[in-house]
Amino acid sequence: MPSQRRIFLTAAAALFLGGCAGLRPGYERPSLLLDSFRPIPSEGMAPRFAIGLRVVNPNPTPLPLRGVSYGVEFEGHRVITGVAGNLETVPAYGESLIEVEAGVDLINGLRLFNHLLQDPQRDRLQYNLRARMDTGGLSRFLVIEESGELSLTSLQR
DSSP: OHHHHHHHHHHHHHHHHHHHHTTSTTOOOOEEEEEEEEEEOOSSSSOEEEEEEEEEEOSSSOBOOSEEEEEEEETTEEEEEEEEESOOOBOTTEEEEEEEEEEEOHHHHHHHHHHHHTOTTOOEEEEEEEEEEEOOSSSOEEEEEEEEEEEHHHHTO
16 A cells, blocks of 8 residues: 555655646746846955845746846956845846946855965966846746856056
């Protein structure tokens, strides 16, 4: 009997998961774009920034956002982190601008600076941006990641 029960539960779980996947056919992952970056007053040594993020929803249903956490790594060092809550719903086939207050991790910032000093001829910087958005729905969290390189010579101009 226990093996029949196990087979039944496995089959039921497979049907349930398959049904959930079919609830959103043609669903496209929303995108997150950096819109603005400005310094804001801080209380302490670590600088703080207001980062404007544009959320683009390419789907026919609105995207409710309850909150977002955000982090940026440079050369594997998580330097910038931020969170925001009580966000508005992104309309169907629309976009919304959200602002995230972000702080700099001084220790990882110093590690990054030391890493860059070890190779003064470096002209590229690897980055990884990761945002986790709470949509409050059946598939509650939406994670968006983007990786790439920044040209250090173009930043000096």
